Amino acid sequence: MKNTNTAKKQTSQSASANKNTATHIKLVKPRPSGTEAGTQGPRDCFPLG
Amino acid sequence: MVQAGDKMTLDMKTTEIRRHKDFVAFKKADSAPFSFHSKNIQVAEISDELWSLMPISDFSSAVPSELSMSQDSDITALIKAWEQSSVLVMPENKDHNQFNLTLNVTQLCNLHCHYCAAGGDGTYGDPVGQISVEKTLPQIKIFMDRLRSKISDHINTKKRDPELRGQFNITFLGGEPLMYPQAIQLIGKYARDLGTQNNIRTEFQIITNGTLINDQVLDLLAPLKPTITFSLDGPPEINDSRRPQKNGKSSTVQALQGLDTLLARKNEFGMILMHAVFNRDHLDVVQTWNFFQKLNIDQMEFTFDITEKDEVANQKFVESMKKTAELAFAKGRETELRRIRFFDIYFSQLDNPYQKENYCGTGKSLLSIDSRNNVYQCPLEVSFKDRMIGQGAEVNWNRLKPLQQPLIELNHCQTCWARHMCGGGCLFNHESLTGDKHTKHITYCYRTRHLLSEVFMYYKNSRESE
DSSP: OHHHHHHHHHHHHHHHHHHHHHHHEEEBOOOOOOOOOOOSOOOOOSOOO | OBOTTOOOSOOOOSEEEEEETTEEEEEETTSOOEEEETTTTEEEEEOHHHHHHSOBOOTTOOSOOOOOTTOOSHHHHHHHHHHHOOOOOEEOOOSOOEEEEEEESOSOOSBOOTTOSSTTTSSTTSOOSOOOHHHHHHHHHHHHHHHHHHHHHHHHHSOOOTTOOEEEEEEEESSOGGGSHHHHHHHHHHHHHHHHHTTEEEEEEEEEOSTTOOHHHHHHHGGGOOEEEEEOOSSHHHHHHHSOBTTSOOOHHHHHHHHHHHHTTGGGSSOEEEEEEEBTTBOOHHHHHHHHTTSOOSEEEEEEOTTOOOHHHHHHHHHHHHHHHHHHHHHHHHHHHTTBHHHHHHHHHHHSOEEOOOSSOBTTTEEEEOTTOEEESSGGGTTOGGGOOEETTEEOGGGGGGGOSOHHHHTTOTTOTTHHHHTTOOHHHHHHHHSSTTSBOHHHHHHHHHHHHHHHHHHHHHSOBO
């Protein structure tokens, strides 16, 4: 019984924390384009030409 | 590290910044605060209440401020928990299946740009009319064989996808590379054919002042479908004073005629870009953007001169970039903003998050060949003969060993919140300003951080939040 109460309390705290997070931090949703992870590729260098 | 004792004194504070370790937040007047998680590469809207509790920071500093242990409330606990949260973010691609080569087709130029980084006159102190195609082809083969061998090793020893394809990019530079378009055609065709035989994709870019473009030149280049980047600083009244011909006369009319000729055959080429340079003599990005945005080009890039360390000029450039972004976003939201390459690159990174560790491939996946077929680790080092790491087919790979660590480590960026977007910055730029390639100048970091904060704001304004 005690364990069940503890679990309920933790669930309640977790839900509260999630609600708190959603109130204060709203994540911007990326739009993945399927591009592979960046590489040490060419960078637009100072123009020489 | 940043050069000792340096701190920007001219921050106009148009944007406020606050920070708790790797959780950084920004606020502009009359707008809601927003934030960036520098390990998770995530942007978020945050509440005013949360913003009010975050420790004050500044754009000159890489030292992380943090909430004290005694600050304890639901919100500060949330800030701490959020900062410690971890999501799966791709590391930078370490498969090394990409190689980039820059090639000085010629070390002569028909213009005399005031800020020329190629020895002041396009020659790098060593005027060479034409690169030797005969000497260049074996170099291409060696670098492509090396790339193919690396890919095979990765597939065999690290159980990578056996279909992992290589990417070999060549950027043709000068001098003015279109003084010798036949070399581009011959070298490009050789690289493309060799790539096809080896399951390696080849892409080409040409950086040009555009004045020598005509249909005969385009006939030579079109089979490579290269990206063409015009070096142009803005409308004639700006460009002619900064990029005149050798005789001092206007170069803009010829450059724009070249652009028209190219645009008439746009479908035969890759992207068409404009690249403008700014320094204390020209800081009006808005004016240049206004001119470029009417042209039928794909993208534009605005670069601050790598030798300019004047704080006032740096500040004005940042403010003008911000105004330009505001105008572009108002004109066409994300689409128009991303015609500015700086924003496009970072929007792409935020949409496909990864932790950048290297600003460019120097020492790892980039080499440069000058018009005498000498090899360097960076195209900007060609003026310095003691920086040569090879000649022809002989390359002293040991000279690259000091650069095998990530640049963000070599440049001591570990505590900067911008490190995984910036990648540590350009070594040549750092050396030009501080005398040491791994010591950054404060103006560089200040500018980068400010402009990244603009990226985050427009990204937030272009996407849904949840």
